[in-house]
Amino acid sequence: xxxxxxxxxxxxxxxxxxxxxxxxxxxxxxxxxxxxxxxxxxxxxxxxxxxxxxxxxxxxxxxxxxxxxxxxxxxxxxxxxxxxxxxxxxxxxxxxxxxxxxxxxxxxxxxxxxxxxxxxxxxxxxxxxxx
Numbered sequence: 001x002x003x004x005x006x007x008x009x010x011x012x013x014x015x016x017x018x019x020x021x022x023x024x025x026x027x028x029x030x031x032x033x034x035x036x037x038x039x040x041x042x043x044x045x046x047x048x049x050x051x052x053x054x055x056x057x058x059x060x061x062x063x064x065x066x067x068x069x070x071x072x073x074x075x076x077x078x079x080x081x082x083x084x085x086x087x088x089x090x091x092x093x094x095x096x097x098x099x100x101x102x103x104x105x106x107x108x109x110x111x112x113x114x115x116x117x118x119x120x121x122x123x124x125x126x127x128x129x130x131x
Contacts, residue, residue: 004077007106007113011073011084021064028055032107032114042121065093082106082113098122 014030017023031037031054039048039057048054073086084104091097105117 001076001078004075004082007075007077007082007084007104008073010106010113011075011086011102011104012070015068015070015088018061018066018068019064021062024055024058024062027058030115031055032109032116034107034109034114034116037116039118039120041119063093067091071099077106077108080108082108 010030014023014026017026031051033051035050037049037051037054039054040046041048041057046057048057067090069089069091071087071089073084073088075084076082083106084102086102088100088102089097090100099122101119101121101123103117103119104115106113107116108114
């Protein structure tokens with residue numbers, strides 16, 4: 001495994017688009033059209049399978065003003081696959097801040113790195129789950 005500056009830069013661009021607008025257009029370029037592409041988020045029903053479903057999610061999420069502060073970002077690549085694990089703080093336009101975790105799996109396709117799997121979530125304590 002080796003650290004991938006190329007993948008790091010793609011993820012940072014994604015976060016910049018969340019702040020400035022244009023998230024939907026960038027997501028259209030960044031996600032794979034291949035079968036099996038998947039996005040999972042925190043809410044129990046937040047599971048988007050396939051490119052069109054994922055684009056529906058990003059179209060609704062493209063609201064400028066979300067600020068992302070990257071607290072930790074690791075990205076690696078080997079051959080045709082790359083992956084990211086990070087922790088960020090998302091600051092909403094109303095000033096509320098939330099810790100968010102992302103994992104991304106990238107696949108190198110003819111036109112560059114594409115996301116084939118993403119998981120975006122807010123962690124909860126074991127105590128809140130009754131553990």
